[in-house]
Amino acid sequence: MEIIENTENDITAFKIAGRLDSKTSDAFDRRLSETMENGARRILVDCSELAYISSAGLRVFIKAAKYLQRAEEGAIVLCAMEDYVREVFEIAGFDSFIPIARTCEEGRERLKRPEE
Amino acid sequence: MFRKKKKRVSFQLKNDLSELAVLTRHLEMFAESAGLSREVLFRLNLALEEIFTNIVSYGYTDEAVHTVDFHLSQEDNAITFRITDDGAPFNPLSVDPPDTVCPLSQRQTGGMGLTLVKHCMDDVQYRRVGGLNILTMTKTI
Numbered sequence: 001m002e003i004i005e006n007t008e009n010d011i012t013a014f015k016i017a018g019r020l021d022s023k024t025s026d027a028f029d030r031r032l033s034e035t036m037e038n039g040a041r042r043i044l045v046d047c048s049e050l051a052y053i054s055s056a057g058l059r060v061f062i063k064a065a066k067y068l069q070r071a072e073e074g075a076i077v078l079c080a081m082e083d084y085v086r087e088v089f090e091i092a093g094f095d096s097f098i099p100i101a102r103t104c105e106e107g108r109e110r111l112k113r114p115e116e
Numbered sequence: 117m118f119r120k121k122k123k124r125v126s127f128q129l130k131n132d133l134s135e136l137a138v139l140t141r142h143l144e145m146f147a148e149s150a151g152l153s154r155e156v157l158f159r160l161n162l163a164l165e166e167i168f169t170n171i172v173s174y175g176y177t178d179e180a181v182h183t184v185d186f187h188l189s190q191e192d193n194a195i196t197f198r199i200t201d202d203g204a205p206f207n208p209l210s211v212d213p214p215d216t217v218c219p220l221s222q223r224q225t226g227g228m229g230l231t232l233v234k235h236c237m238d239d240v241q242y243r244r245v246g247g248l249n250i251l252t253m254t255k256t257i
């Protein structure tokens with residue numbers, strides 16, 4: 001698994017390439033937790049190269065969603081995932097807490113703060 | 117002439133999560149020879165990982181190395197997996213599914229594994245025989 005992180009206009013975007021399984025998920029969990037503890041509140045996860053996810057991977061996302069729900073103006077949006085990856089989120093009922101955008105552009109739009 | 121399609125693969129893994137990569141490799145080779153689609157491979161991989169991870173995480177209280185046996189077979193359009201371990205008795209079918217419709221704040225972070233297994237496979241059977249857990253899972257493709 002490879003994780004690419006970049007922050008632009010107060011949105012922190014992660015791209016996950018490879019597999020999020022019981023062996024590899026901890027590394028992503030640590031990375032995401034560290035980023036949120038350092039103050040990131042608007043998080044986009046590009047899943048276009050996420051080939052596989054199991055319950056261990058789901059756990060990382062629900063943990064992040066819980067953390068961001070408690071934080072002020074926190075939000076996480078996932079984008080561009082394969083249908084069979086999306087199905088895993090749906091079976092778990094996580095798609096009702098974590099928005100899944102069809103494209104990353106759409107994901108960024110959803111994360112924009114309302115104009116003041 | 118009508119010929120039946122039959123394939124069998126057996127292998128053993130140690131009770132260590134680092135073996136997951138080996139499990140995936142065996143499954144990918146099996147899927148390739150059986151001509152399975154990426155979607156089917158994904159679901160089979162998910163079911164096998166969740167079962168193996170449960171065995172490794174909760175099956176043993178000692179520090180010894182244990183062996184988990186895998187037997188994968190295909191007969192025509194039926195894929196059957198048999199997983200045998202000598203860990204503590206555990207019937208995955210006896211576990212209540214987690215609440216998947218409660219609000220986020222009350223939602224458990226874990227516990228989805230066996231729900232995913234039941235979704236990915238068409239049939240799951242458990243037996244405890246002579247100190248062994250034997251799980252048989254079938255999927256019709």
